[in-house]
Amino acid sequence: MNTYRTEIQTDIAIFIGDFVRHYREVPAVSDLIREFGLLKTLSVYGYLAGLMSAGMIRPFGFSRSGIPVLAKNR
Numbered sequence: 605m606n607t608y609r610t611e612i613q614t615d616i617a618i619f620i621g622d623f624v625r626h627y628r629e630v631p632a633v634s635d636l637i638r639e640f641g642l643l644k645t646l647s648v649y650g651y652l653a654g655l656m657s658a659g660m661i662r663p664f665g666f667s668r669s670g671i672p673v674l675a676k677n678r
Contacts, residue, residue, distance in 0.1 A: 612648050616640065620660060632662040 619639055623631040633652065637645045645652065655661045 609648055609651075612640070612644055613651050616648065616651070616655075620655070630659070630661055636661065 616636060619636070620631060623635065633645070633656075636652070652661065656663060
């Protein structure tokens with residue numbers, strides 16, 4: 605595995621732990637993009653997919669309050 609990707613994965617794991625301790629809930633992918641940027645987040649997408657399936661992060665579209673942010677008006 606690439607050392608750069610390992611460093612990013614370590615930084616993401618630390619961020620998730622700090623986020624959970626501070627907000628008492630798991631972060632969304634949008635929080636990770638806001639913190640690390642789109643390119644870094646996409647470079648470890650396989651790692652993030654594993655975290656999503658384990659329930660460690662939430663998918664896009666939900667704010668911390670649980671209200672959908674990207675809901676379409678019909």
